[in-house]
Amino acid sequence: MASQKVSVLFVDDSPVKMESYPRGLDLRGMEVHVRESVDKALTEFAREDFPYQAVILDSMMPAGQLGPDPDDPECMLTGKRLYKRLREVYGRQEPVILLSNYAYQRVLEELADDPTVRVLDKGTTRPSHLHKTILDMLAPHPAAV
């Protein structure tokens, strides 16, 4: 059976600074689609034919259509809000990786029990690690076998 490329949606408001991640995933055989804002990500989330097997979100981005959050005036948790929107509004269950500059403690604590999401610190996450994490998350869960 011909192996099909894994299709990944990569959302980051600084796509040039962070292009090394999509580039590294691409090198390792994944198909990466970059969207540089919350609003463009939401457009993708709304697609009927959602073509992505995994979603990578920057943790800290301008909130765009999500609107201001009084508890998060500096938009440190936009990625988490976007992740919630994907699950709760669009009903998508694909694996999600939140990339954070600070491995933000609150994000870690709240999402620690959710096996469909991982929070990774950019400082220690190289493209190979990101690639491996996606494959791990896509692999069938032992309990489901």
Added chain:
Amino acid sequence: MHVACQTLIWGPDNDDIDYMLDVVHGLGFEGVELAQSPGRLYDGNYSRLTEELAKRELKLLGLARGSLDARMRFLGNDRRPYLYCEKCEEEELEALARGYRLALHAHAYKKVHRFEDATEILGRRKDSNLLWLPDTAHLTIVGNDPINSIREFKQRLAGVHLKDWTPIYGRLSHRYAKGFVELGTGEVRIKDTLDYLKSDSSLESLWLIYEQDHTPRTPEESLRDAAAWFENNGVPMRWPGYTRLSAGRSPKPWPPSLERSKSLESETKLLREISDAAVGDYYAFYDRSVRLLKELFDAKLVAISALGEAYDSVSHLAVWPLKTKLPLLEPRDPLLSRAIESPEIIQLDHAFASPLAQSAHDRGASKALLVPITNSYNPNHCRLMISVFTSAQDNWRLEQVNARLLARHFGRAADVNLDDFCTVAASEVALAATKERDLKGFTKRVHELILRLVQAEGCSIFLASADNSRLEPAYAPKLRWFPPYDAPGRQYYERGIPNLVTQAWERREPRVIPDISGMTDRKVAKRSEEMVEGPLSSMFVPIVDPGGDCLGVVRCANKRSGQPFSDDDIAIVDTMLQAAVPHLRLLREADARERAYAKLRHELKNPIVAILNNIENLEYEINKWQLSADLPPMRFDYLGDVKSWAELMEELTGHLRYLSRDPAALKPRAQRIGLIEIVAPVVRQLRSEFRENGLSERAVEYDSLRSLPALFLDRFMFQAVFFNLVDNAIKYNDRAHKRFVLRLSVDQSANEFVVKICDNGRGIEDGLEEAVFEEGFRGPAARALDVEGNGLGLWIVKRLVEAHGGSISLTHNHEPTEFTIRLPKRLSSRSPEVTE
């Protein structure tokens, strides 16, 4: 120029006019401005007053107290003395038409409050009899420059009140008069003002008036100093030396109105019990007072109400029977307005258009005793009103009570009570400051205290941005933003957009709005709301530091009693904020520093991540190339070198977070890890430092770390710990004399793991064992050798080890230099934050 004195310094109730005039005359003043109402001036006998003034060669400049009508009647046909006025409406226009001279007096917390208020009236009314009587202290309090304010209407000056003031005691209607100080000792530009007045030849016959509302000194002492100040600053007094007091009489006991002609045992008991209750809880004091008043008078209804600074609000502080819901009163309730000048017994009837009178009447009361209570520090202001309502058969009780005595004692007790409560409130803020080390935590605590102490339903704390262009919410959990503030990313109050929050900030003035929903400017009102239910009584208190800078604003919404906020609430919040100001300043700076660090980390980290990622991608590509083309390996590991430098930068930017005072930044995120896995990358990261110093990383011996079990540690924190310790060993090596050695060894006891880090470097001087761990400490060797550093490394190390429940100490100063880290044994089985 002539110098006069105002008699308010003896109190508005003093009627020993002879004595006052003797002192004024004896100290060399040429004129007098009388601050007692006409009834107290020789029982309203103006002829007698003019005779007494003439005897002492004193000129009567003006009358400051009493209704306009009473003062005009007192003067009769004499149109020379001016009459203070606070506004220029129908009554004043009539006085002008009758030829009386009116002196418009800009007076903080009165109707003519700022110079701009006076400008509006003086500009509109050109009547030659409408004069301008500026006061240097009041102008300064409300933010006007005295000289500019005097200069603009110098042709219409009735005189100038030269008064000094310091903001140390507060700016509130209650307390501002506490800040009046002797001439030349405060922060008002009185010397500059005097120099300006002297320099203008058109003002050479101007009257300078010394007025003092409140002083801890005796009136004579204060006046004597004022006279000396005038002489020392080139304004000669009438008799140089100013000591020639009229001899032959001593003053009457003061205040004479306190002499009781008859005594009522129960009244004495009441006064004693009120005094006893003064030191204690604010709300309990008023509840107890209405209960005591009820017992004394056998009253049907008792209310103690606070009046706003311009009588623009009425708030019932306590009512008997307790929990009685009295109607909200209009600012100018006719019953209270009638009594503001002096105590009186009022016959109630249906025609009396006051909801308070109506409530009392409904309870069977037929008479009321209304006792106005003035503020000890500001005798111009009726601060409280005691209203006692009785039935016909109890009238005799009202008649027998000395209402003035009650007013004076109760006023004192209320002042003591408020001062005491404010002191407690300030102490609670100071205590909160010792517990909270970050801005959000501290403002949250202050917020909770305000809600509790003024019994408010809502509260928001705003702080000015660094560039002072806007107010940002520091703690505002029930805030509701309205246009134009609800745009994404724009939730702040910009300077210049009118709402009550920015007004309080820009004017530095506290304010109570009894019912914000009743404001005519709906746009302004809507922008100023808090998200609470009900009539929306609101209070705005600026956070003003002693230097006059406004750091922000506190807004409170709705008292839980349903009554409007009172001036007392402003005083309580203001006192708390004054206690909070030094901490707010420090924490705000720390917060700004933390934000700057966070931003710097963010800015630095992205490029470093990009470099590290690209190195890895490049390695991947090169490996593929080399495999496919069978190319030989490179002669030097260039990529490994670049990677090492990038990793060093990444590590150093990570350390920035540990400079934070925020305890959350030092909360370990532990994972189970062997120390060898932490130390090995550190040694690799410092490879370039070793090379720079002519050393080899192979000199570091750390294999013994393998004997320790894996521990629950924050990998990044312990990387910073070993990074700093190894880096220090490199910097202070003694390569010139011996071969560099750095050895990490381990040991363990029943309770702890012990890691020793020994090197054979230059060592640390005896006596510095504790100091080396202090923030910013740089030892003599560091300075002598000009070693790069900022004295933060070991300070950070200590904090990080302690965050894991461990400790670090310098256990040997030299040959070897030895640091010992002790970690609790429990870290082998659980995270540092998990307690027993």
